Amino acid sequence: MAKIVHGMGSPHVPSIGAAIDHHKEAEEYWKPFFDGIEPVRDWHKNNLPDTIILVYNDHASTFSLQTIPTFALGLADEFEPADEGYGPRPVPVVKGDPELAWHLANVLVSDEGFDLTLCNELDVDHGLTVPLSIAYNRPDAWPVKVIPLAVNMVQAPQPSVKRCYALGKAIARAVASFPGERNVAVWGTGGMSHQLQGERAGLLNVEYDAQFIEDLVNNPDSLEGLTYTELLRETGSEGVELAMWMIMRGALPLEVQEQYRFMHRPVSNTSYGVTILKNGEL
Amino acid sequence: MAKIVHGMGSPHVPSIGAAIDHHKEAEEYWKPFFDGIEPVRDWHKNNLPDTIILVYNDHASTFSLQTIPTFALGLADEFEPADEGYGPRPVPVVKGDPELAWHLANVLVSDEGFDLTLCNELDVDHGLTVPLSIAYNRPDAWPVKVIPLAVNMVQAPQPSVKRCYALGKAIARAVASFPGERNVAVWGTGGMSHQLQGERAGLLNVEYDAQFIEDLVNNPDSLEGLTYTELLRETGSEGVELAMWMIMRGALPLEVQEQYRFMHRPVSNTSYGVTILKNGEL
Amino acid sequence: METGYQDIPGTYVQDGEHCRKGYHLNQCLMTLNKAHCREAFRADEAAYLAGFKLTEPQRDAILKRQWLEMLRLGGNVYFTFKLAAFDGMTMQDLGAAMSREGMSGDEFRKMMLDGGRSIEGNRYVSEWEQN
């Protein structure tokens, strides 16, 4: 029997990966952040799933503007860390779960009407590997299997927040119908408020971020109508990545037990916030 | 104001393209076929749309098994004929309609919840160019703009027939909301019964094909529940392409005026059938 | 999800299992879309194939043009046809080479002109086992 055991929402800021890769955790800039995520790491040590469906977006690493999938599902046995312009991160190769991934593809495309792009090869960038580093630090091999779910967040039109939330719910149904045994986690990554580009670069909106986490945890249906125009305006051009947290939230039941929440700013140009949600129906 | 003026369903058998490219129309094998499509060509001469949304599938020409989009929309100014393994067809470059295509992308992804893959570069294979040759013969330049809509028909899971039909209906709504002037046609291509592969190669099922066209024209809702397993069994492994005709049919209202129908077999390994449908509400 | 297609005779359905088995075979054959790859393949087939993660049986089947064997090893006809076209074969020639009866290209063309392979008796594996 397969079930979704937990969800996590977290940004995937590349500089967090660089800080871990270069052992900067004790530096004055980084210490408050790494102190704050220590409980995240402790929790994950005791709550390892078999497989994580890891929702992230590619940042001009694997997908150019030539061919832009709205939702791309990784079906391979393994996924190499991508060269994003300065060599790949020195992290373990990411092992996939093709058996579950193909089941998801079959159910989501044939029965649920999600028009996934199927990927049999997919280099994964910081969007996927930084959350793994946040949770699992620097292991010789990642302790879990990962099914990458890459969402287009770079090029408008992005999938609506409503559609993302619906995909999460469909993922929950698809996992429930998997004939094998699996404890599955779903992580939604990206955000929170940040704007990397233009004259407004450096924008943060921590009040909005705090309210978003609060609503996400306790009143997710209220976020369903959220538009990109609002996210662009309030959380910055790259803050729109918060839409991906809604895939995670949709995959969990309304009843969840929040295990930990932590917010911190700045991390590079970004407002950081993390929440871990346990399935309240288990 | 933009409106959908007609639809056409037709196979896109590569050997038809080769027969046209090499002027074989008068040969004994080909004459009955080209006689039969003469009325198609006559009709199109007097019914040129501005833009065709041309639904087809790629056949290992542009999309490999690495990255398989379920629905891929062509947004470019032009599309080159693909080299499918023996050089590109000697046909004109295909001109796109980026203005309408981006409108379709915005409406279909943001409002209608179709998870399109957006393509800013896309080489188009026989699936797209053969129907143009069937309708327009050998012009120096194609007399219409084309928005390619490539559907995954090669790798299971393919989008369900129900989903294809729903996409057609959403396309109709998206075209209706386009602020510019356009007469738009939607062509569904591929099929009819054929099996290229395996010990069962050469399968035809013309009774099934005839009933399919009849239902498609006059009772399309009855086809919504059609499965790939039925299509595989009854029309052969490549006959499943008939699902793409349902996108065309969904884009037209229930009320249509059939302009012409013609069936012929064999064309290479395929059963051929064509129907032209005029929007009955105009 | 689609189920129940396993009992269709003489048909290699491109499902997830088939995709995984034949991935490198098909990706290899797809490179023949490029003129410079066709030239390199023509110059030295074995050396060309050495550049891909093929299994030994897959490599063999390509070199020996074992068309059905390629399908059994995960091949898909759209990809294997690129090799057939490289050899100057038509889709009818390829269909003939795969047919259960082992036809010549001309016999296959005649079968098509005579109405093709009938659907009657060819829907279920059980129908083939009876003959």
Next chain:
Amino acid sequence: METGYQDIPGTYVQDGEHCRKGYHLNQCLMTLNKAHCREAFRADEAAYLAGFKLTEPQRDAILKRQWLEMLRLGGNVYFTFKLAAFDGMTMQDLGAAMSREGMSGDEFRKMMLDGGRSIEGNRYVSEWEQN
């Protein structure tokens, strides 16, 4: 479809129009993901850029590292950052170079430590026009 985002100040939204304008610029910069492309670019920037369908202003903006100008010409920050990283810049250095105030990297880092650019007064173009 999303509308109404045009009145957000200092923000280059990657919509269809932006995509079409900057397509070749962004595709060109994305090649810097590959080590051998970075080497070729390092060896001769102008010669490297000649291999892409850039407009003259786009080519200029790349060569002169005009970061805002690249955005105006259709650039997207994920793609222009590859060039910035190639130059050894951090995302803060790039943010500083694009900021309306024209800050140094250190000033930008200090702004971030002080809470970042406030959302207040930065939601609408009209708010910027008043100052």
